[in-house]
Amino acid sequence: MSSVLEIATVHGPAHVHLDEPDAAPRGLLVLGHGAGGGVEAPDLLGARAAALAHGLAVARVLQPYRVAGRKAPPPAAQLDEAWAAVVGHLTASHPGVPRVHGGRSSGARVACRGAATLDPALRPVAVLALAFPLLAPARKDGTRSDRRPEIDAVTVPVLAVSGARDRFGIPGETSTREVVVLAGDHALKARGPVRDAVGGWLERTVTAVRP
Template identity: 55%
Template sequence: MSVTDEILTPRGPARVDTDVPAGAPVALLVLGHGAGGGVDAPDLLALRDAAVAAGLVVVRVTQPYRVAGRRAPAPAGHLDEAWSVVLGVLRDRHTGLPLVVGGRSSGARVACRTATTVGAAGVVALAFPLHPPGRPERSRAAELGTGLPTLVVNGDRDPFGVPESGPDVRVVTRPGERHDLRGDPSGTAAVVRDWLRDRGWTPA
């Protein structure tokens, strides 16, 4: 069961939904939503369930523009600013836990752009939008270059493209999935859970 509250940011209040494991937590996973969606997307909910069961505190963050009822996303700088303020508060609430940041689509981009600033140990990027549909020349691959362990999970039919693996970036392509990753949310969550375990962020 989630506990919901709000954190004030310079861009308005952000909403945070926090789920805690039954025992002592081993890490903190903070997730953001897509540009026009919310934190109840099937892949985010499946990941929440799997991660909480694996011993993580999971916090899903709703950006201020969505709390205010707008669907059109705020500028990238505003998203990053609000996210960073929220992460500062969450780190104070959950001191001593390794921080893993992530999200789906736009939320994954925000997590990547701010990962080092907020002190993250790793990044989980679901449906990372490599480029606008039909515009492969407008690549956002550089955003994945955080220098931190990063997991990308994309569908092989995603019109936003699929990034390539790199020295710190592992890319898992889910067959038959599109950008929404709705085909097999539990399978996507299992990929992330196993990666978290491999990194030592869940019990062995």
């Protein structure tokens, strides 16, 4: 069953594309989109397919600035506040199931920041980081901001999926972070390989929390 929810945030409404499995969900995967993109990105659809196949509900979150038709994202604090409002609503509507937060590119950054800073009751059991951008685009002087601290601050299990030619860099493995490198670039357009990479990890993650 699929539906689109409108959820109020302090920065305007967010739209949540919610897909529910046929049976009661074993968990909930919440996904954010890239900076100028939307919830139909191939890697997000691949992750959705994997989650539904393993009995999870999936919520793909369209941030308020994209609902309003803008492509340029607002400051990170506004993205995080809207994300927190949506996560709060979804936590209330899906009580008692493990929640995995994630997204692609900018959405992965938001999910990582939230995993470290959200109210403890709203934090996820794991994070799915698709095309996490370790480095920002180059400034005029050629320097690039390092986003590594955002993903390094996550203490729950992380799966990072990146394209081998991602110009923004690829996260490294740690004791809590698995890394899968697929053919392709930052766009991660190969939906099937993303689905295959995500499915087994989601199954292990949810089973570890809720057998």
